[in-house]
Amino acid sequence: MSAMFASWRRAITAELCWIEPDGRPVALAVTPLVVDGLPVVALPYAHAPVVSGLRAAEQAAFVVSDSRSLRRDETGRAAIGRVEVTDDTDGGLLVDEVLGQELRKYPPSRSLVDSPLLRRENWWWLPRIVVRLDPATAEEVAVPRRTNPRAHRLLVRDAGDRPGIDVVEVRGGGERLSLTGLAGERLRGDGAGATVFGYDYSQPDLERWESWSVHGTLFGDELVVSGREGDPERDLGPLPLLRRLSRHRELSRGCRRGIAAAERARHR
Template sequence: MPPDPVRRDAQVEAALRAAVVADVAWRAGDRPQVHGVLPLVGPDGPVLALPYAQAGVARSLAAAPEVLVCLSEPTGAGAAWAPMSVRARPRLEEDPEGDVFAATLLEQELLRWPPSRLLADSVLLRREHWWWLPRLLVHLEVVGTEPLAARTRPDEHLLVVGGADGTRARVVRDLPRVGPPPGPGAAGGDPALLLGQEVSWPDLERWGRWTWRGRWDGSALQVEQAPETTGLPPVPGLLARWRGHRALERACRAGLAGAGGPARVTGP
């Protein structure tokens, strides 16, 4: 007998389509992880289409029993957007030629993510930047949703806690009371991270993200690792843009090579 069809949630899918950026949280080992994503909705439901430069992230995500897609960033979001946490079961599909992505998801990405337009907004650009189209598609089977506040102020952060009962997320205003790392023999609390971010609108060229990592005891984050910088990165100059482009190309090619994907030669 064929498998039962996956239950679709129209409200969740509408909110994901309306979002510009989201955060996906999951637990790897005994630590919570978080990664910035563009949530898409394909023919089979919600999906994250990560380039091969992020192959490690995609495979770590897919190995988790559940992930939490957090919609808390309202910048540029459409009318159907709503703040929420979407709990889902991930499934990885590798698309090393980029055929599935180009046919079903590329147009959606181009409409919502201006940086991708510089790489794939025409047939000529797609031919030149062929390494941008291959994707690791993390399909999401929605299990349920949980309430989550929107981040509307610079002093609001996303707290992600990886406890024994799964990954949880909430938005906290200003930094919570931050204490020192627990001493020898102290219980310490659950592994946690605190995420801050800022995006440049409307070009979305810059996406600043910074995290504090430590343990959450229910009222304080006991910091073990603090960010070196916070806030929006400076506007890159011409040389910095060129270097960033070449670094992205090398990372995508390396990820494809590691997966046994195509190796093409374009240009010098």
């Protein structure tokens, strides 16, 4: 087993990165799972709109960079290669292959599918968009570990037919962000599209898992911002009961919509 695959097996959270057909880099925080010894991501269908461009991407990066998912002396790892994206609308992969892993790594799933009764009630949580990395094409690289979730971000940029991955510290605000590579390297941005991505989560329950990203163009060590998503200052405290129920309904509706769209596409 490679060093990266070993890190992926142990990690609680990880990052999936790719380049959209329009050239915009995208990153997504994911739960790292393993099938037949190889890295897999099994996304609920609420993520279907976000990952639609991944199906057309030539390559993607599976990354483990959060220090909370790494051993004390372990560096971050990335594997970049071709991926296969498939629809598992009957939920067989989750139930038959990775349910135990998901319940251990992502505790919120316990309230949804930790018994046959819950699995019948929350059937929409079982179907998944499955992303598999082709090990024959994967190139492994070391990346610095992110020890400060708010200040240390993943920099994903268009490197031709694949995403380029760096870990940076972000300074400044507004429409221009100053980026410093954690390994001390010059970023040497050449005007290609880039995304700076980060996330944080509540421990140990992962009830709150918030992501944020800034999109733009990288010139040298400066990102000229064109768009933002999420808020790195958002509180990670417990949700009030009404907000928790509302979030559950939103998640259910998002998954149901994604599943229905996948079923329609399959029968065309």
